[in-house]
Amino acid sequence: MELNSVKERVTETSVLIVGAGPCGLALACDLARRGVPAVLVEQAPALFPGSRGKGIQPRTREVLDDLGVGDAVREHGGPAPVGMVWQGGERRGEHHMFRVAAPTDAEPYGEPWLMPQWRTQEILLARLRELGGDVAFSTALTGLAQDADGVTAQLGTGPVRASYLVAADGGRSTVRRALGITMTGETVDPVPMLVADVRIAGAALDRHNWHMMNSEAGYLALCPLPGTADFQLVAQYKEGEPDTTPDGVRAVIAERTHLGAQDVTDVLWSSDFRPRAALADRFRDGRVFLAGDAAHVHSPAGGQGLNTSVQDAYNLGWKLGQVLRHGAPAALLDSYEEERRPVAAEVLGLSTRIHRGEQERGAAAQQLGIGYREGPLSTGRAGVLEAGDRAPDGPAGDRRLFDVFRGPHFTLLAVGTDAPLPEFAGQAARVHRTDACEAYGKGLFLIRPDGYVGWAAEDTAGLAEYAARLGLVPDLRRC
Structure with a gap:
């Protein structure tokens, strides 16, 4: 990308964060509480509206508590409901989706916590504003150049000069592509999937279970989302492509469940995807860092993507703070890739195995065992x-x-x-x-x-x- 040659007033900051998903918002909160000036930009006009990353693992709950939003997470989320297997319109038995352990002195959170991604982002944005920060929405990055002293990014609103830039702009990262960093990976499952947030007439389906239906057409699940009136729909397609229109979402529910299309009162958001696992070949290029989905893309199975992304931010934030505010050697920042890339690789493998039914959602999925014994700072x-x-x-x-x-x-x-x-x-x-x-x-x-x-x-x-x-x-x- 070439920078606009027209001379414009340059905004200066210590860190420019591109992408206001959970990763970018968590990093902005961490930098704000450290007194590190940061600009957070998002090309969309508002926060992501869907539930996609709904599972918050115990380790991420600890992170969010430290960032000052633990009470809000407890208030607006809830434990995962017990799965209910359906066949032919009848209940066939329960299925526990996650490992649940009693809290202990050492591990205060013993189970995953469900909360739609849009709510997690709202909570983090509210915290960021409490700390004096905000998001510049409808602001796309169109150019990028760096030198020994910093990064100059061209935004739709004008140029920004930053000491460092963090790409938290998702799996199709504009920043990663501008740097020419490739991702190595595989298709986890060739079967396309539909995910949507829907509302269902109150008497048609209870909210006590995570409802799972298998049919000749493919798997379908409806999970009640705590703190809302919504269900998250996930459906696999053995043939054809998902129809993400409201009528298409209603049709697949009517085809594969005992519900009728009329029972789906609202379709709030929908998307289609093919599960893929991919890892960026490197997490750093000079003064630019990749974090979250810009660095690693997961299957949704096991609830690892959002959690790994937030923990990327948690790892990088304090290191940027020490270098920019407390005089730590810039070499400290080398440890970000050295610590986080092996973790991302391990978690990608876990997500893929869970998706393929080769491993259960056990203790490893809770991420409490992640550590850096072999890391350069240990x-x-x-x-x-x-x-x-x-x-x-x-x-x-x-x-x-x-x-x-x-x-x-x-x-x-x-x-x-x-x-x-x-x-x-x-x-x-x-x-x-x-x-x-x-x-x-x-x-x-x-x-x-x-x-x-x-x-x-x-x-x-x-x-x-x-x-x-x-x-x-x-x-x-x-x-």
């Missing part, structure tokens, strides 16, 4: 944890550890040890001591802002050298 081991592990929740006196961690800061956590602790310059890190926590054992743990153990040891030896890589300055004179 150093040491203490107690029962190794650097790179997810930092568990647990009791911390009259508080919870997640309450201690909540916010954009690092936390130096001392568990069951009287080892002297340093103070940190500025507000980038806090220190907390607790007598015991079973999920940690005994030791010192430097918890990253994204809730992973970065450094662990029995004493502070090596802490200063490690902290310098992150833009932290510990005062070790008392240690």
Whole structure:
């Protein structure tokens, strides 16, 4: 893409985010709470209107809670209903769609949470506005150039100069294509699928179950969406192409279920797609980063796409903040691709296996086991944890550890040890001591802002050298 040669007034910012889906909105919220100037643009005139990414996994619930929207997610979402298998218009039995575990001290969320994607985006946008940010809608990126000092993007509203650009503009990413970054992948299922949000007359279908119907024409499911009066429809087509018109949506429901077309009172949104798995060959080009669907495209099976996308943002946000606000070496940003691309590859494989019936939606789908032990920012081991592990929740006196961690800061956590602790310059890190926590054992743990153990040891030896890589300055004179 060539930039417009006409001289225009250039808007300057630290980070330009392209795409206001869950990934772009989560990143904008994280940067806003860090005081990092950012511009978030979206070429559509409004937020995405459909339910598509409706499953929020336990790990993503922890992320959203840290970003300040945990209460809203609890209020507007709900647990996945038990599946009900139908055959010939009659109920044949229950089918549990997801692994459900009781909450524990270490893992406060034990099950996936359902909430339509449009609601997740509304919640994140409301949070962004609370933090002083917003979205520039109807603003498309038409040109892109970068140099050693930053990125100049041509938008429909004029040029923007940013230190960094993040492409969160979906599977057909304009930014990714402009950079010439290819995606390697496969078709997960050649059978096309229809997804739609519908409303059904109250007496026609109960909202207590996730209704699943199999017929000669193909699979169809109707899932009640918590916090709404809507159902999400998913239908496979063994022959032909999905008809996404309201009449077409009504027709497929009438053909494959005991419902009549007249029972579908509203068709709110509809789309067709072929499940595909693809991974960008790289997640970074100079000062431009790919995140979310711009970097990896998933089958919807298992509810992994939105979750992996939000966690991309969560990983990248604190690193941008440390470089732009706290003087961390720019090399810290190299760790984004080094940490997230292997995770995306692993999750893509999981989604594909679940779609093909080769693996159940078990513990791996909840994403609590994702970590960075082999990553470039993981150093040491203490107690029962190794650097790179997810930092568990647990009791911390009259508080919870997640309450201690909540916010954009690092936390130096001392568990069951009287080892002297340093103070940190500025507000980038806090220190907390607790007598015991079973999920940690005994030791010192430097918890990253994204809730992973970065450094662990029995004493502070090596802490200063490690902290310098992150833009932290510990005062070790008392240690």
